[in-house]
Amino acid sequence: MSDIDNIFDRAASGKSLVKKREALTIDYVPEKLPFRDEEATALAQMLAPVFKSTRPSNLLLFGKPGTGKTAVVKTVVDRLKKKSGEAGIEVTVPIINAKLANSAYKILFEIAEELGLNREEKKVHFTGLSMGEATGRILQFIEKKRMHVILIIDEIDSLVDKNGDDVLYSFTRANERMVKGGFISLIGISNSLTFKDKLDPRVRSSLSEEETVFNPYKVEQLRQILAERVKIAFNDGAITTAAINLCAAMAGREHGDARQAITLLRVAAELAERERATKVEEKHVRAAQEKNEKDNNVIVIQNATTHTKFVILAITKSKNGNTGEVYETYSALCRQAEQEPLTQRRVTQIISELDQLGLVSTDVVSQGRYGRSQKIKVTVPLATVKDALKDDPMFSEIID
Known part of the structure; x- marks a missing residue:
């Protein structure tokens, strides 16, 4: 238990970078809504x-x-x-x-x-x-x-x-x-x-x-939104201008999503406080982005339908990654769990949906005179898939 006590002791004695933590949650609604x-x-x-x-x-x-x-x-x-x-x-x-x-x-x-x-x-x-x-x-x-x-x-x-x-x-x-x-x-x-x-x-x-x-926020709009939120949430001098700009650039580059930018700020602050840094810097924002991407993938997989989970697991277990082999592996996993497999057409649709979510990639590979074949692979680490499925009783026995 000494390690746990040390974590709590460091948290209690360390300098807090954030003065109003609720201002960094997605439910917080500021009095002023810029650009709306x-x-x-x-x-x-x-x-x-x-x-x-x-x-x-x-x-x-x-x-x-x-x-x-x-x-x-x-x-x-x-x-x-x-x-x-x-x-x-x-x-x-x-x-x-x-x-x-x-x-x-x-x-x-x-x-x-x-x-x-x-x-x-x-x-x-x-x-x-x-x-x-x-x-x-x-x-x-x-x-x-x-x-x-x-x-x-x-x-x-x-x-x-x-x-x-x-x-x-x-x-x-x-x-x-x-x-x-x-x-x-x-x-x-x-x-x-x-x-x-x-x-x-x-x-x-x-x-x-x-x-x-x-319409999505532009990068400069996100930067101003974050600057206003920082005044509410952070102690003076607790975050660098470069870190704010990087949060805005990352969120603006992808979706123009203010919630994503604010979440990035919050996680970056938490990471900085854990290492007892004196301020949030760009390195903390990059680490937060990496952590968020992993966490988001876990949540998406956890909330997927049972058969979508079977399809993801089948792709990870497939040797060649072609459509036929993935379907055979999927069907075998369903039978192992005493579930009725979906049709191959429906499984192909699920794979397409996963491709759109960015959880799998589907590349068409030339096989010379044998024509072309679709190569399917999971784009997230296997550890992320296992982490997402470990608490589902239907999968806990078959994920290894």
Whole structure:
């Protein structure tokens, strides 16, 4: 235990570089959102009809991760609640993250919780109701109480990918049924610019009455965002300008993702503090980037479907890496785990999806007069794959 005690002793006695650590988390929303005034103004204008007790249009916000969509929505909603309260107008704004909720029914349950419906007799139980009954109880409650509801579904594309658009159809058509009063408007936040293409045309037309696109931040914008965040989060002189610039350059080069840049800052600070450095330097940012890339790959593999995990494992065990051999290895692993293998066509689709995620590479190799063959290999270290699968009981026995 002496090693553990030494770690804690060093942490307790070492100089802290960070004065407000929560300012380096992805959930932190600063008072000022640089470079998003235009989007925030547009959103406020779209929500303004609530002050006349009129339903605002449904709205879709698009943009890659880390472009400020959720932060802008939360900032504008906070102002809306404050101003509507001062005006004596009651507005209810449930904010649901579809990715965290993980299922359409869980989303309905959380909406019911936020609305206060689950304090009533005809509540939405955690399980046991049909989707139609749960949705009906929510809409009846809104109508009965004549509530003004602005429902925000973050990562709405995750809901549609996993469960289809039936829930969205019900909510976008709900106001036609509310003859006694009340309304519900829907704001969907999506990381996918092609999200609308997956929707039924009837849902698409109702859901996207208004649209706003959040463009990725440029490197110079990220640098200024980080400089502002550093003032809030770090002690004076605790980070070099070069380290800030490198964080902005790395995040801007890839996706223009402010969350990624801030996460990079946080991890770099943690690494610097562990080695008891006097300030965060470029070397700490580079080490943080390397660590984040490994951690991200572990998370993606851990959250993959069971058969996607089998495919990844099959590729690591394949000697030649061609499609046929990978499928044979995959099928053998499935049988070993008493699982029914998917078709070869579906496995090929999974490999293509993994290629897009950057977890595998698929190169076409010439075999002379025998034609050409696809060579598949995992692009992440085997240790990362094993680390991601070790706690899954289905794989713990077969990863070696």
